[in-house]
Every structure is written in structure tokens, then in C-alpha cells.
Amino acid sequence: MPTKNDLNYSYYPGCSLHASAGEYDLSTRELFKALSIGLTEVPDWFCCGATPAHNVDELLSLSLCAKNLELADQVEGDLAVACAACFSRLKTTQHVLGESDLKRKQVEKALDAPLKLDGKVKHLLEILARDLGLERLAQSVKKPLKGLKVACYYGCLLTRPNDVTNLDCVEAPTIMEDVLKAVGAETVPWTHRMECCGANFTLSRPGVVIQLTGAILESAKEAGADCVMVACPLCHGNLDIRQKEIEGVYNTHYALPVFYITQLVGLAAGLGADKLGLDALIVNPLPLLKEKKLI
Amino acid sequence: MQKHITQQNLNTLLDTLIKEGKRVVAPRLNAGTPLYEPLTSSAEMITDQLPKRSGKEAFFPLCEDIMSYEKEGQQIKLTDIDPARFPETVLVGVRPCDAAAIPVLDAVFSWDYKDEFFLERRNKTTVVGVACTTADDACFCTAVGLSPSDTKGSDLFLTPLEGGGYHCETQSEKGEALINSHQELFSEPNGSKTVPLARPQTEKFDLEKVKKWLDEHFEDPAWDSIATRCVGCGACAFVCPACHCFDIVDEGTEKSGKRRKNWDACGFWKFTHHASGHNPRDGQPKRYRNRIMHKFKYYDDKFGQTLCTGCGRCIRLCPVGIDIAQIVEELNKK
Amino acid sequence: MSRIGVFICHCGENISRTVDVERVAAQVAKLPGVAFSTDYKYMCSDPGQNLLKKTIQEQKLSHIVVAACSPRMHEKTFRKAVEAAGLNPFLCEMANIREHCSWVHEDKQEATLKAIEIVGMMVERVKKNRVLPTITVPVTKRALIIGGGIAGIQAALDIADCGHEVILVEREPSIGGHMAQLSETFPTLDCSQCIMTPKMVDVINHPKIKLYSYSEIELVEGYIGNFQVTIRRKARSVIEDKCTGCGVCMEKCPVKKIPNKFDCNLGMRPAIYVPFPQAVPNTPVIDRENCIKFKTGKCGLCQKVCGPGAVDYEQEDTLIVEAVGAIVVATGFDLYNITEKPKGSPIKGYGEFGHGKIPDVIDGMTFERLASASGPTGGKILRPSDGKEPKQIVFIQCIGSRAREKGISYCSKVCCMYTAKHTMLYHHKVHDGQAYVFFMDARTPGKSYDEFWRRSIEEEEAVYIRGMVSRLYQKGDKIVVMGSDIAVGVQVEIEADMVVLATAVQPQKGAELLAQKLGISYDKYNFYSEAHAKLRPVECATAGIYLAGACQGPKDIPETVSQASAAAAKVMTLLSKDKLEREPIVARVKESTCVGCFACKKVCAYGAVEEKEIRDRQGNLIKVVAYVNPGVCGGCGTCQATCPSKSVELDGYTDEQIVAMIEAL
Amino acid sequence: MTQAIDTTIYAAVSEAIQGEAQRILSAGEVTAIVGYATARRKGSAQPIVITNADDAQKLIFTPACVNNLAVYLTKAKKEIPKQGKIGIVVKGCDLKALAGLMGESQLKREQLYLIGVPCAGVLASTIQPDTQLTADTIAPKCTECDAHLPQGCDFVPAQTPVTPELEKKYAAEIARLEALTPKERWAYWKEQFSKCIKCYACRQVCPFCFCEQCLCDRNKPQMVDTTPRPAGNTAWHIVRAMHLAGRCAGCAECERVCPMDIPLNLLNRKMAKELKELYDYEAGFQVNENGPLNSYTEKDDQSFIK
Amino acid sequence: MHSEKQKHDFEPKIIAFVCTWCTYAGADLAGTSRMQYPANVRVLKFPCTGRIDPVFILKAFQQGADGVLVSGCHPGDCHYIAGNFHARRRFAAFRKLLEFVGVDLERLQFSWVSAAEGGKWVEVVSDLTEKVRNMGPMTEFKELALEEQWSGAINTAELKEAYNEI
């Protein structure tokens, strides 16, 4: 059993988790509470710049993240990040500013403060799989996710570029599968685990997104998955919210619920549907969970 | 001339001399080590410890420049040291064993070659000796015919008085000149008694007899047993008030540098090491023999003096406990 | 007093543009010991060298400083010139005022002052230079060749034909290397075995070549001209002298289904085997791991059936020592394995290409075996998974190569060409098939190479897609290959029956261990390093050791053979001499002050320091001192920096010389 | 009240040494023995070489037996007989030097007969010989001694010394110096080094300064200025400390004999400490072929290299 | 493009001890690549970093160097197999010693610069020059060289002045 609060993190939810992905935020907080992991939201955090900022103005995108990192530094513990895009931006900032003295000086000038960049930024996955550890995670399971076949979807930002995020092997990551196996689920091998969902084009080129996301869902279905699991609100948006639309375009039927990692792990940890925001999912997961006797 | 001076006035005297631009050299502590060194204030002077190096340094520096060179293109420019720039010095608080060594050194430095470096410094220095009140079992001035109140070598000699202050006795014109220049600080002797002086324990050697033995025993197994354990450092000679060997080296680069004179010691393996690689004194016993011979025979042969004043420094500091007093004592018995 | 001559080079304008050479010459002339100083347009040119020689004689110069380019460039040139003028070459030094001065500073004033100082420093140094006599060592007129691929074979034959004895050591049971595995070879499409096997036979029949197959190098001692090499002859379990190569044993061996490495595990072999029918020597070897006799003590069939009684289960490894004067390293290459984490890479293999788990994703060498008439399929292109003929085949180039994240940033050089060859072979054998090639660039610099490549497209109808494959995955019995065509800017997906990966050419596993035994250097990939990329491409920095073939870097056969012959020529040059001269930059011990602490011996990586007893005329031991074997000393000077009493000095870099330079600054 | 240190066993130790010396000399097991004997001054001791069994009773062991006699076995000091096997009286600290010398091919174990002494400590150099051994008068090196009982000797008297825990004097002083700024440290050493008179006593007593010609005596080139001026002195001390780094056995002889009281052993101890931290090397009773500065591993620290 | 060169009040003297095979060649490469760097450095060529005796560093400081650079092949790249490994230990120890006697280690830089790293050479040299320039002259050894034992000092004006101040 995890001893009381030996793990403590500052927490950067990011904009999505305060908007469209409220259930990710909720389930994260509840899960961490259940696992006795301390989580303190960074006061006054603001947008990391997400996918657009760095396409427009590099200095701006770096400064946004640098400022957030500085704020996070005020709170004890490594910084826990839920959104893969926020994670990518924060890590990229650390990387770029660490490599380039010039950019670092520019940002310092912009923020009018010296930078501290050595704080650790961690995705929730890392916290669960490594800091807490698979063993302790397994011990905390109250309701193993027996019989649930999950297609773990990494998307493109979590592991790439390798030397920036350093999360797992860039070509054959296993961290999601490791976590899910620890809580008793079955993970399916499938081909589109790391294909891009088109997050950048969600609003500008929906056609592209539909094509890309369609292939992902198709592949998950083909591999025999019951559901898909993600660790990013943007991926979630494309796979879950757009699923109906895609089914329409390709005239097919997937009905693949798309969970956040915290929802599935939370479920295994014995949290109720209300605490996990399962009702907020568009593709209704309840029939599946009932069928598998998980609720 | 006989005078008295209080401790306070002595201090005033020294401080005044310093202000006048004279170099006042006296025992003081340097990073914990008692040494004769220039004072910046009379307060630095210590009286209770025998300095680890002797007073000879005031005339015969550990290291001194004698010339410098500089190459300009194909030209070489030599600059001699101007002894006129040597500072006026007052050497204060010199123990009798150290003071007595000064006239001994005079002999060798003004013999066939007049060493202007030594002599100029000597001329510019007034020696203020002070009687010894304590001695340890390494002291043996009495054995070589001196004593804790011996005034040899001093221009002015001080003896501590009971209740503080000193009895002053001039030994030379320099001593008188020193008193005269600051008369107000001295008073007439007031009948205070001097404190009891030290009494070294060694018996007087029969130096004649010792020399005689040395005259006849250049080769003798005794040398081996005396000095096999000598490790060949120069500590004994470097702390000795009477040793005066030196070595001349050029230091610097192709472009510029100095010719310098450094202390040398007969214990060093390089002492008398010929360029050919041959060394007539090719072992510590032979080198140590030279030390004893020089002190108790050669110098006597040449200048009628003994090259040892019994300060006992080499005995205290020899890394391997070679004890010159014991050695001479044993020779004395032979 | 030295009479130093200083020659300042303009290097055309390379130096004089930023360095006021006349001023340098004038300044330097004032330095003590400098008797002559001048500047000249091109010192390295013939007239320049003549000026140098003439002035040495006219001015009776004793030491020379040439201020010009880097000594790495022309030190030899000027030392030779100086020697021709009658001075010892080591009395000449170069001051680098080009690479270290005129080229890196713009300010003329600054550069000029710096040049004056650099030259001044070298003037002081050269004053302390001593005449260094050339060192001679005797030469053992035999050569050792390590590795019996085409490189080793070619070198062995060339040297042996010249009349010198050759020892050829091959790790595998047969010589031949990778070339023996190839089907046909670009750019001419000759059958590889047709041109290879006669050479292999020449080796075994050559009276001057002693072949140790199934053997490895255990230990290398000695130095140029005088190596002692210990060779481990691994226990073959078959006595070579008795075996006639009839092959009955192999027929009778009950174990049959051991994947044959030679066939890239496509075909099977028995426990007693020769790797391929044309093997040289044609003597089988028992694979003790799989032999029943060795596993259980039973069986022994082969021994029973062997007429000449050549099978010997008791055989043990034996060690042989051979004395040689030169060594050629020709250990070749290995292919990159997509399942393994490459050296120095944070990334494990090519996970996106199925981690080597999809049976119909094969590498180029496997394709060679499929295409080879003597291969496991008799030359038919068939899928390993189900033996069907692939109708759509995708070749992907640059697998591992030129991928910095994989720890390999070099180009493997042969893949473009062999992939083109593969498309042709495929098209010749599967007429209705379609070949696609994903490629980054086509690198075809070689005689008739680009023509060959074009033929693949123009005549053999291969479709070349410029772009990389992002992933491939198995879908039913197809392999979906997803990639981009960057020429057109579209994503492509091909459902292929078979995929061939042109995996990177890498050094042999453990190449660095052999290098360490030999004392030669290797690059960060473990390819062996040549002494100079352009001018000494077949020599190692370690004297007497030469390189041939793919162990030095990726190479195709023409290049391999050229280098092998070049290495052979170098060896022959060396062996043509009875005695050898070497640069006298070696350490020397001053016996009079050495105290025999042997700190020098402990730090010498070459093992050049020996213990030497000094005795008086009666033979009594006076002391033991260090002695540096000038033949072995590499000339690093580590011993000197380590010796407390400085009793060992590196000629050419003595303390006096270095201190003179420091003091000049 | 300073803590007295019990030296009562020294009498019995002396007796045992005498007995053993008598035995091995008369049995011809050794040709000579290097040990300690009384000297003229009260309570003092000096090194002695005996070759005759009758002289065995001259051997003593007292708190004044400070010398590291190992120096007499090195090549630089040629006068000690080189023929045959030599007996030597060694304290634990001295024995480490012998082990080091064996590692540096200067001695062979089989040529020595080691008479180890159980030692509770010896007097500091600044103390008059006939003083009681206390926490104040003890040699600084003895406060850090981990070798009161020498190991691997041919003979060790049976007595066991009583050794109180003492404040580690070098460690404390090194820590004090380390805490200073570079400028302050420079000032400290400048003052200390300026006292040096280049008498080379430190070098001459060091068992590891066995060079036949010290680098500092060399003049082509003049690596280190020979004059006893501040510049030459500083260079000498840096070179000396560097040459002894990884070799020094910690006998503190150099410091003991310095007539100018320069704390030389601080430099040695500091280097020992660093080498321990960097390469886990420590001088001990083991004979090491490779010292820390003539060996390496590929993984050695290089954080200081750009 | 010629940038305006900045003039400085103090130009440090930097001495670089480098090995022939890697760093010297790297510096050559910087030259052949026409990279630009401050002219303060003077390069002394050694066969190998293994040949570099710590005494040379000391000597360089004594001769007035304000900064010293020691540079050679990366570990594993030594032309002489292991010279740089030995050097690495030697210099690790020597640094500690210098630090302990109070030498500011900022003035002593060690680096690995390969024959291919012309850029790194420029960077290392420029950085060290810049750093030392900001630190100002290395006065410790220079001052030391001017000092005499009291007994050898002659009556210089400075001496008088010193006494006058009392």
C-alpha cells in the first residue's frame, strides 16, 4: 500500500482540462487522491500556447511555458501534466532553452527574470508507471479490469521527439500498456498506436482529421479492442467527439468508447462513475462497462 | 657606556627607528614560527623564543640577487645590484650565540675576496644583543667557550633586569651612536639587579684536543657510525648561525633573468658535485665529516676560530637526531 | 651558438593577407640565435624548397623554422628539404601561422603580433632540438591476414604471389565472407560465387599461404616488423589433415534442422556441416551445441561412418604462435539488426517496422540468399512465411543508415546499388511482379553505377518513391507499408507481399575487442581508423598494421578489392626491406637517474617499457632500470609526464623544448 | 585537563623488540636491523642501524620514536647495507610506506624482516622529547591513525595499545581551509610557503622521494626555481605534493622535520582525501601495483572537462 | 561580413596545451573553415595529453599566463590508446591541488576537442578568453615572482613607502 503522501506534485491541468476535458481533470484529481499522491494546482497558471503558438511566434511560445514553469517552481514537487500537448510544449521549452543560450537570454529578457529550468516535468503516465511504480499501482487495484480489451493510443506528442520528451521508446513505447496491464486490463496489439489524429487541424481542416482519425478507429476495431484509451484531451476530442461523424462519412459503426487513462485506472482503483466523469464521454461507455461487469 | 632602558622606552626606540626608515629586525612570529624578521611595530617583537633561523640572514640573505640580465635583440644588457641601496638595519634581540657568529663570518667574507654584499650590509647594521635567561638541553654555548652573557658580535648588549627593562652596555661605536641618537630614552643605571641567566648543562670541550684528533683522523670508521643515518638535508646548515656556504644560480628565461646567491649546505648530495658527475664527497658520512671538520678544524686552521657557537639549533631540528654536541663530546673523550 | 634560419611563407595570400610577413621576418631576425630570416611567396613549392636548401648551405644554418601552414600539412616536406641540404631533419620545426593565425583572425595588427609570438616560440623550441637518428628494426618477412572475406583473400593472394609467406586467419569454418553469400553482383551482375570460389581455391592451393580457418586471434605482441601473434585454433572436432571432404558424415548426421547462418537461417544444416558446398577448406566442423554426441554422449554416427577416421570428439582448442612482420586486418562487416538497440542510440531498433517479427520483412542479405541459384530456394524468390511468390515487393533503403537517432549517421554506401540490383533480380525472376523502392537519395558514384541504377527504373520497371516509410504493419497476409512520397507530396500506402530492408552496414560485433588486441584505433561506430583519410587510407596509425575492406567503413567489392591490393602493396613494401626505419619520436630512459619505480611501465599502453638490469663489470646487479623498446614505443610521452624524476624523455618533445616554448611566451 | 595517553606498554614492547632482534641477528636471519635507540637529550630517540646481536639491547620504543625508518631502505640513502635481509622496526604508519615502496619496485618483501610495533602514538615535532604523551602533545598524524597495530609483519609484540578517540587534526584543518575563498587560501599558503628555506629536509626524509635526482634539482630545463623565494617555494611545494599524490603513505615525516613548521602534510592529506573520493584509493598495508595516478578506468570522472 | 571589433582594456594571455591528433587538428580545422576567434591563445603542441606534465601548467602561470587550456582527444579516441585516460586522472588530481592552494580554477580549462570539432575549438577558446578577460589578469603568480625573502630585499622605493605608511 502506498504510504501516506510520499509523492507530491504540483499540477498543471492546462486549458482543455478546465473546458472540454473536465472529466480528465476530475478523474485525475480523484485518482491521485485515491492513490494518496499529493497534487497542488499551480496558482495562476495560464495557457501553454498549445498547438498554435509556436507556429506563430517562437519566442512567445517559449515565454508562455517558461513563465508557467517558473510559477510551478513555487509549488513543491515535480510538475504533473495531464495533457500531451501541454507536456510537449513544456518539455520542448526546457529543451530549447537548455540548448540555446541566446534564446534563453531572450526569454529571460521577455520575462524580466532569470530562468530556472531544471524542475522536472512529468506526464501523469510517468508518475503512475515509474514514480508510484507498477507494483504499487497493482497493489492499489480494487477492481481489476478483467476482460476489458483496450487499444492504447499514444498519439504523436507523448513520445516525440525522443530527446525532448524522453518518455519512452519513441518507436515502440509500452508505458500505457504497462499501466493497463498492472490494473488487470488486456491490451491489444494494433497498428495505429502512434499515428497522428490531426489535432492541429481539428478546426482548420476537419476533412484531414476525419481521414486520419478514421484510420485509427478502424485499426483499433480490427485489432479487436473494446475501447480506446488516451492520455491527451486533443486526441480524445478527435476520437470521441468526432466518432459519430466519422462513422457517418465511412458508413460504418465503431462504438468504441474512448477513455482517459485516469478514468480506467480510477475504475480499477475502485472509484465510481461519478468521480470519473464517465457521463461526460460522448460514446457512451456504460453498456460496455456493464457488460464487462466493471460497474 | 652603561645605561638602562625600560621596556616601554625600548619599544619607543624601535618604533622611532622604524619611522626613521631604518629596517628593524628582531624575533617575531611568522605564521607561528619565531624568526628574525623586519618589524612593522615594536609590538611584534617576541623575547621568549629562540628564532628558528639565526641572525646571519641580515648580512647573508637566504637568497639575494647579484645581477640581472636582459636580452634585447642580439644585445645582452647586464645590471649589477647596487649595494648602496641596501637598507640601514638595526638587528635587535640577537642571542649571544647568534651575535657571536657574526665576527666569525666577518673573517671569511673579508678574507682574500672582499664580499661587498656581506660587508655593505654588515656596515649598515647595528647589532643589539640580549642575554639568555633560559636554555634547554640542546644549548651548548658554554661548551664552545661562549656564554649566555657573551657580548661578542654585539654593538650594544642588553641584559634583562628584574622588574622589567634592560641593562645596556655599548660594545662599539655603532652601539654608542645608537644610544646617542636617542639619549632621552635611556637612563643611567639605577642599581636594579639583572635577572639570573641561563646555565647550559654541557661541559666545556677541549677544542684543542678535538682539533688534534680531527687533524689525524680524516679517514676513520667513526665517520660511518656517526653519519650513516644522515639523510642529507640542509636543515643543520640552514639554521646554523655560522654556516656560510652559498651557491650561485642563474634563474630566468632566454630573454631575461637574474643571477642569484642561495644558501648551500655540505649535506646536499649536489654539494661539490663535479660537472663530470664525480663527487669527492660521495656519501653522507663524508659530507658530515666535512661539517665537523669545517667547524672544528678547517676554520680554525685558517682563521683561528671555531665555526660553531653552540646555539643547538641543528640538534633540535635534525630529522634523524644527529647531535653535534654529543659527537664533539665523544671526540673530546678520544 | 645556433644559427637559426627562419622562413616565413605568404602562402600565396593566405597568410600575407592578414599577417604582415615582412614585419614578422624583421622582428624575428632580432631574436638571439637567429642568423637569417626571410619571407617568401610559396615555401612548399619547388623554388621555395630550393631557397631553403640554398640558404642552409650559404648561411651555414644550424636550425630551421618554417612559419607557414600547419605542421600536419607540410612538416614532412620541409624536414625532407632540410635533410637534403645536409641537416638532420629534426632540426627543423614549423610555426603554424596559417591555420592558427591568418585564417582565424581578421585584424592584421593582432594577427601579425600573434604570428611574431608563434614564430618566436618555435625559434626557442628549435634551439633545443637535438639531432635524432633514424631508428631501424629488423623485419620478419611474413604477413598475417585477419579475415578471409574477399578483402583478406585478395590481400593474401597478392602478397603470397610476391613470394612472401602469408598466414590467413578466418573465424568461420570457411573463408569467403559475405561475398560468398551474394547472388549476383552489381554493377555487372556476375554471379558472385563464379568469381569468388576460384579465388578461394587459389588460397587453399597456394604454397605460400597457410590458412587457419575456424580460428581467432588471441594475443598480439611486438611491433612493426616483429609481431608475435598467438592464434587460437578452435576445436573443429574434425582432423583437417585426415578429412577428404567426402561429406558422408553430413549425410548421416541425424540432426538435420539447424538453421544455417550462411543462408540467413532460411535453409537447414546438420550438426556436422560445412557452411556451404563450395566451402574452403572443405572440412566439416561439429557444432557442439547441437550435436547429440556432445549433448548426451550418445550417437557418434559421424565418427563411425568416416572412412579416414577424421572425426575427433576429444579435440581441444590449440594455441599457435606465429611471427610476422605485418598485419592486414580484413574482418569485414555485419548487418544492422532492426530488433536491437544500436550503439549510442536512445532508441531501440526499428519498432515501427515490426521489430523483426514479421516473417516477410527480410533484409538484403536474406534476399541475396533467396536470389542465389545455390540458395535455399534454388534461386526462386519465395516468401519465407508461406513460400508464395511475392507479387508486390517493397524495398526500403537507409534502414539504420543516415539515421542519427539510431546512433548511425553514415551512409552504408552499397545499399542503393544492391537494392537496384535486387529490383532487377526480382524482375528477372517474377515477371509480373512489381517492385517499389523507398529511398532518400540514390547514391551511385562509381564507374557504370548510375547507368545501372537507371536501368533498374527504365528497363526493369522498378518504381522509386522518394521518401521514408513511417511504419509498416501486417494486415492479413499483406504488409501495409505507409510512407510519404516527398517528390509529389502525398502519403502512400502499399499493400506488399514482401518487404526488403536495406539495413546498414556495421562493423563486426566485437570489432573493438580485436582492435584493442592489435592496439589500433577505431571510430565511434567501431570501424577501424586509417592513419589519414585521404593520404594513408590503408594504414593504421599503429605501424605495421593495415586495413582492407569493409572493416574500415562500408565498401562495395571493387573498392574492397582495390583497398586489399593497396594494403598488400604496402605490406610488400614493408617486407621488401631487411631493416626498417621509423620516426625517432620515441621515449628514452636516462639510466643514470632512473630509480626503477616503473611508473612509466604502468602507464605505457604499448607495453614498450621493459625492465633492464644494470650490472658492474663483475656482474653484480647495481640496479634495475626502465628500458623503452624503440620499436614498440608509440611516442605518446605519457611515461615522461608520469616519471617523477623525469628520467624518461620523449625525443622531439623534451621538457627542455616545451619549457623553452612556455618561457618564450 | 588534557587527556593523557597510555604508553605503559612501550616498555614491554621495547623488551620484545630487543629479544626478537637478538634472536634474528644471532640466528643470522638478518644482516642488520634498523631501529630506534636513545639519544643524548633527555627522553629523545634516534634511528640506529645495528649489525651485532650484542647491540640488540640498544633498541627501544618510546613516544619519541617518531622517525619513519622506511626511508633508510630506499635507494636514495645508499649507506644502509644492501646485502642480505634487513630487519626494520615499523609502526603501522611506517608500514604503509613500505607497502607503497614495494608497489613501486623499490623493495622486495622477502628481503625484509618486519618487526611491527603496537603504537598508541608518538610526540609531535614541536614538543620536547621527554614530555608525557597527551591529546595535546601527540603528533597530529596519530590523531587520525588507523594503523595502531601493523599488519602482515614477521613479528609483532603481543601488547595491545590503548587508543582513545581523538579529534582528527588534519581533517579539521583541511575543512577549515576548504571553507575559505581561493584568495584566502592563497594568502594562507603564501605565508606558509614563504617561510620555506629549501633545506629539502621534507624531501630527504620522505620514503617516496627516492628519486636519484629530484626534478627540482634539475637545471636543463629548470622546471622549478631552486631559490628559496616565494615563487620558487610555491612551485616546489605544488610539485612535491603532486609527486606524492597517490603515493604518500601519510607518515607525516615531511611535516615533522620541516624546520620552518610548514604544514606540509595538509597538502598530502588533502590529496589523499580527493583520491579517495575520486578513485576510491587509499594507502594501506596492501601492496598495490598500480597507484591511482598510474592507472585509470574508462568511467573516471570528467565532469571538469568541457 | 566584418563585424566591428570590440576593443578591450585587458587582453588575457591564454596558453593552450593540446595534443597533435585531435585538438591541434581541430584547431587546424577551425582555420581551414575560416572560423574566427580571439587572438589571445598560443598553442603548444604535444603528441598526446598524456605527455602534458602538470608542471607545464604551473610554469605557464608563472610565466604570466592568465588562463590555461589543456585539450585532447575524447576518451576512447586517443591516438595512443590511453594517454588521455591517464591525463584525465592526473589533471583531476592537479586541479584539486591547485584549488587547495588557492588558484582560481576558472582560469584553468580542460576540454576534449576532436579533429572534427573546429567549432568546438573556437567555442572553447572564445569562452575561456572571454571568461578570463572578465576576471582580469592573473596576479597571484606574477606578484609572487616579484617578492623577495626579506633578507634579500634591497632598499627599494617601495620598501620605504611601506615603512612610511606605518
Ligand SMILES: Cc1cc2nc3c(=O)[nH]c(=O)nc-3n(C[C@H](O)[C@H](O)[C@H](O)COP(=O)(O)OP(=O)(O)OC[C@H]3O[C@@H](n4cnc5c(N)ncnc54)[C@H](O)[C@@H]3O)c2cc1C
Ligand atoms: C546485401 C548486400 C549485397 C551486396 N551486393 C554487392 C554487390 O552486388 N556488389 C558489390 O560490389 N558489393 C556488394 N556488397 C558489398 C560486399 O558484400 C562487400 O563489399 C564485401 O563483402 C566486403 O568484403 P570484406 O572482405 O571486407 O568483408 P566480409 O565479406 O565481411 O569478410 C570478412 C571476413 O572476416 C571474417 N572475420 C570477421 N571477424 C574476424 C575475426 N575477428 N577473426 C577472423 N576472421 C574474422 C569473417 O568471418 C569474414 O569471412 C553487398 C553487401 C550486402 C550487405
Ligand SMILES: Cc1cc2nc3c(=O)[nH]c(=O)nc-3n(C[C@H](O)[C@H](O)[C@H](O)COP(=O)(O)OP(=O)(O)OC[C@H]3O[C@@H](n4cnc5c(N)ncnc54)[C@H](O)[C@@H]3O)c2cc1C
Ligand atoms: C572541383 C573538384 C573538387 C574536388 N574536391 C575534392 C575534395 O575536396 N576531396 C577529394 O578527396 N577529392 C576532390 N576532388 C577529386 C580529386 O581531384 C581527384 O580524386 C584527384 O585529383 C585524382 O587524382 P589523379 O592523380 O587520379 O588525377 P589528376 O589529378 O587528374 O592527375 C593526373 C596527372 O596526369 C597528367 N597526365 C594526363 N595525361 C597524361 C599523359 N598522357 N602523359 C603524361 N601525363 C599525363 C596530368 O597532367 C595530371 O598531372 C575534386 C575534384 C574536382 C574536379
Ligand code: SF4
Ligand atoms: S661546509 Fe657545511 S658546515 Fe661548513 S659552512 Fe658549509 S654547510 Fe656549514
Ligand code: SF4
Ligand atoms: S618512472 Fe622514471 S624513475 Fe621510474 S622507472 Fe620509469 S624512468 Fe625510471
Ligand code: SF4
Ligand atoms: S612514449 Fe608512450 S608509448 Fe613510448 S614508452 Fe612512453 S608511454 Fe610508452
Ligand code: SF4
Ligand atoms: S623541510 Fe621545510 S623548509 Fe625545508 S625544504 Fe621542506 S618545506 Fe622547505
Ligand code: SF4
Ligand atoms: S619531489 Fe618528486 S622528483 Fe623530487 S624527490 Fe620527490 S618525488 Fe622525486
Ligand code: SF4
Ligand atoms: S609525503 Fe610526507 S607524509 Fe607522505 S610519505 Fe612522504 S614524508 Fe611521509
